[in-house]
Amino acid sequence: MNPIGDRVLDRSRQLGAEDAELYISRGTEFTVRIYNGEIESLVSAESRGVGLRTFLEHRVGFSYTSDTEPDALDALVDEALLNGRYNHADEANVLPATEMAGAVAGLASPALEQTEPQRKIDFALEMERRATSLDPRVRRVSDAVYSDGSGQVEIYNSRGLHATYERTVAYGVLETIAEQDSEMQSGFAFTHGRDIGELDLEAVVQEAVENAAGLLGARPVPTARVPVVLHPHAAAMILGVLSSSFSADAVIKRRSLLAGKIGEQVAAGIVTITDDALLPQGLASRPFDGEGVPSRRNELIVDGVLTSYLHNTYTAVRTNGRSTGSAVRSYRNVPEVGVSNLVLKPGDISREMLLAGVDNGLHVSQLTGLNTVNPVSGEFSLGLTGHWIENGRLTKPVKELTVAGNVIALLRNVVAVANDLRFIFAGGFCGSPTVLIEELPVGGL
Amino acid sequence: MPLLDQSLVDSVIKRALRSGADFVELFVERKRNQSISVEESKVQRVSSGNDLGAGLRIIHQGTVSYVYTEDLSEDGLLKTADLAAQVGRRGGGRFAFGDLSGAPHAPQRIEVAPETVGADAKIELLLEADQAAREVSGAVRQVAVGYGQSSQEVLVATSEGVRHADVRTRVRLMIHAVAERNGEIQTAMEAPGLQRGFEFFDETSAAEYARAAAERATALLDAAPSPAGPMAVVVGNEFGGVLFHEACGHGLEADFVGKGSTVFVGKIGQPVASPIVTAVDDGTLPSRWGTLAVDDEGVPTRRNVLIQDGVLVSYMYDRLRAGQQNHPVTGNGRRQSYQHLPIPRMTNTFIAAGAHSVEDIIAATPRGLYAKKLGAGQVDVTSGDFVFAVTEGYLIEGGRIGRPVRGATIVGNGPRALYKIDMVGNDLKLAPGTCGKEGQGVPVSVGQPTIRISELTVGGTGVGPGGAMRQ
Numbered sequence: 001m002n003p004i005g006d007r008v009l010d011r012s013r014q015l016g017a018e019d020a021e022l023y024i025s026r027g028t029e030f031t032v033r034i035y036n037g038e039i040e041s042l043v044s045a046e047s048r049g050v051g052l053r054t055f056l057e058h059r060v061g062f063s064y065t066s067d068t069e070p071d072a073l074d075a076l077v078d079e080a081l082l083n084g085r086y087n088h089a090d091e092a093n094v095l096p097a098t099e100m101a102g103a104v105a106g107l108a109s110p111a112l113e114q115t116e117p118q119r120k121i122d123f124a125l126e127m128e129r130r131a132t133s134l135d136p137r138v139r140r141v142s143d144a145v146y147s148d149g150s151g152q153v154e155i156y157n158s159r160g161l162h163a164t165y166e167r168t169v170a171y172g173v174l175e176t177i178a179e180q181d182s183e184m185q186s187g188f189a190f191t192h193g194r195d196i197g198e199l200d201l202e203a204v205v206q207e208a209v210e211n212a213a214g215l216l217g218a219r220p221v222p223t224a225r226v227p228v229v230l231h232p233h234a235a236a237m238i239l240g241v242l243s244s245s246f247s248a249d250a251v252i253k254r255r256s257l258l259a260g261k262i263g264e265q266v267a268a269g270i271v272t273i274t275d276d277a278l279l280p281q282g283l284a285s286r287p288f289d290g291e292g293v294p295s296r297r298n299e300l301i302v303d304g305v306l307t308s309y310l311h312n313t314y315t316a317v318r319t320n321g322r323s324t325g326s327a328v329r330s331y332r333n334v335p336e337v338g339v340s341n342l343v344l345k346p347g348d349i350s351r352e353m354l355l356a357g358v359d360n361g362l363h364v365s366q367l368t369g370l371n372t373v374n375p376v377s378g379e380f381s382l383g384l385t386g387h388w389i390e391n392g393r394l395t396k397p398v399k400e401l402t403v404a405g406n407v408i409a410l411l412r413n414v415v416a417v418a419n420d421l422r423f424i425f426a427g428g429f430c431g432s433p434t435v436l437i438e439e440l441p442v443g444g445l
Numbered sequence: 446m447p448l449l450d451q452s453l454v455d456s457v458i459k460r461a462l463r464s465g466a467d468f469v470e471l472f473v474e475r476k477r478n479q480s481i482s483v484e485e486s487k488v489q490r491v492s493s494g495n496d497l498g499a500g501l502r503i504i505h506q507g508t509v510s511y512v513y514t515e516d517l518s519e520d521g522l523l524k525t526a527d528l529a530a531q532v533g534r535r536g537g538g539r540f541a542f543g544d545l546s547g548a549p550h551a552p553q554r555i556e557v558a559p560e561t562v563g564a565d566a567k568i569e570l571l572l573e574a575d576q577a578a579r580e581v582s583g584a585v586r587q588v589a590v591g592y593g594q595s596s597q598e599v600l601v602a603t604s605e606g607v608r609h610a611d612v613r614t615r616v617r618l619m620i621h622a623v624a625e626r627n628g629e630i631q632t633a634m635e636a637p638g639l640q641r642g643f644e645f646f647d648e649t650s651a652a653e654y655a656r657a658a659a660e661r662a663t664a665l666l667d668a669a670p671s672p673a674g675p676m677a678v679v680v681g682n683e684f685g686g687v688l689f690h691e692a693c694g695h696g697l698e699a700d701f702v703g704k705g706s707t708v709f710v711g712k713i714g715q716p717v718a719s720p721i722v723t724a725v726d727d728g729t730l731p732s733r734w735g736t737l738a739v740d741d742e743g744v745p746t747r748r749n750v751l752i753q754d755g756v757l758v759s760y761m762y763d764r765l766r767a768g769q770q771n772h773p774v775t776g777n778g779r780r781q782s783y784q785h786l787p788i789p790r791m792t793n794t795f796i797a798a799g800a801h802s803v804e805d806i807i808a809a810t811p812r813g814l815y816a817k818k819l820g821a822g823q824v825d826v827t828s829g830d831f832v833f834a835v836t837e838g839y840l841i842e843g844g845r846i847g848r849p850v851r852g853a854t855i856v857g858n859g860p861r862a863l864y865k866i867d868m869v870g871n872d873l874k875l876a877p878g879t880c881g882k883e884g885q886g887v888p889v890s891v892g893q894p895t896i897r898i899s900e901l902t903v904g905g906t907g908v909g910p911g912g913a914m915r916q
Contacts, residue, residue, distance in 0.1 A: 043512070044528065063493050186706065
């Protein structure tokens, strides 16, 4: 056992806690930022912190600290117990039954630690160099970053749980600037994996350059109601907005769009959404959740029908259900309910085939203002950039348009889903293919 | 108690300098937080936390390396200094760094340190607010009330011999009300906060803010879908300033300027806005959310006029960009915590007051949208294109405030919108917020008086105020 875990759990018990749970997180970070062929900054660090929950007469106390000196750990216990005294007693405040989680293969790449810093620096330099030599209109890069890290989570509790896992991640992030006449457009792209070997340099460069250059000359278009095709990233952003509504906590507090709709058709029949914390390529995958409950694959919407909400231990007990292993947290927070890898199931057709079905419509590559969507009513009015679609092909770029509607109505009006699944971070790690929406009002000139 | 022993500070800096660095800076931070939340009229959570750590920045010929740690023991810090020296790379560039100048201001005066007040008193405030919100109308279904306090102590020590400290104490109230009628749900929030001690609540009535949120959520139930299309938009004061912050303020930060990724590059001394617009970033305002005695690089904050009568006067700098761009420092070098490198950031940013009353502005507007309160928004710094949600909006018809509308967003281009500001009100107010950039959140104020923008695109689900949508 770990000396920090021992000390904290012992003191909690001595001071009267019936139960206690310590969450320890450790991490490393390496980030290099390149500008103009030089290292602009380089960050290298190790960090750690601990969060403690104490349980006494169904009152939960919580406190955290990044200071793991003995005095600070003692103060952590004292504060958590003091905080708990004020909280209301709720019988649903319990630790989960102890269950051993199986390992998830491939979460941590041993290669990450062995990679020479120079190789990481070279990756970022190369992203910048190639990005400025592909297209004459793209001569500058505003951001070229390589970043990686490893994170280790350990949970100890007074019910005998001692669980741990390690996860690694590596990213390349690129933002280019395209210029023509007096116009400037930026283009963003990123590549991710468990280590540098999994990053796709060529693809990230190509995409960042195309995203910027492709928008040059974008103009507003007249207001219309047209079929709308969402790029996988735009569709995944909408999944991210929807994600909080799957939380049973949001349902209980009446802050969910999906409250009271279990068993109802909430989306078109071709829509199936799962939250899968065991997905091999998922960057949010982990063997167990923030309370140590084993992860599982949760089907949320099956063929358009809402089948389940996500639960942590508290919401499960409160609603006589079972935890879905969906407690998310850092050491600075108590376990809340949240998604892991949230995925809209891909269909059978290619993106090209999906586009071929659109004679006159709008392809949305980027939605802005997703943080303005009302998560309770689902109403949205977003800014967008993208291209007009004529006879199945992307033609002129468009911008300064708005699209308005409701998230639920949007789900009901999905008429086609392609097979080109892609992921982004949007609340959780959200993945979607290209999606065709029957018709939406698009406001412009 | 000092954050770190003076002799240890000296030896860490000396150790890191051994690598031949041009510059070394140690940033030490201790932050204590407490938050309390009341939901379903019950105390849901009292929690507290303690962040303690240090970051070491070293510069070799223009190349910046950064290392941070939570281990503040002598051993731990010296090891970190060695690591910093080791990761530090020789850059090819010239080392230029903005000079620290001027004496630091005193930290904001706190009368009643919030950590000396028991949780009971805070809970009492929250329960009163919860009750007040619920009494507003039968339609109020959910109320969530929160209290937050934080006290951040920082020390900045550099190889130039600078040793500056600051303490930033903040208290904030958060109220979120949900109203529901016939299956329709609307929400509203209020979140006042200042750099004050618990005396903040002597002048701030939690119950009053709670009633305001509940009233607005209830009123929104009667709102019609917002019309869409281009129209005049009157943007309300206070948090309305988020529009300037996002759509123009970021474009005036020297890191974006240095990379040429904003439209304001090379425009100093040139007109960039309508001549009635003056905009300021002022890190010295008493008690404000973004106020600092010294910034996170030890530079005393100041009042920086960004735009004077429509003419661009200054960008906002951290020390690195000030050096690179050969400009005096402005006190805008900030970081979220010891785990982050400082970058140019805003402090308290606002459009200065003008001549008109709100009534004048509305009366002078034949038709349009009164965006009294703005919510969240997003902006592309390079193009300046923005989108903001209108959380409290009304139609303006015949120079009068008409029916409430919901679901409106305003969409436009920041630099172009600056030229379209054709009326500026006299009711300047500031509001607290957290500004995110490069993954770092820092506390800021946004602000403005009521302003009118002659034309913006309004997004919404309804039809235009003149009748049908224009094709």
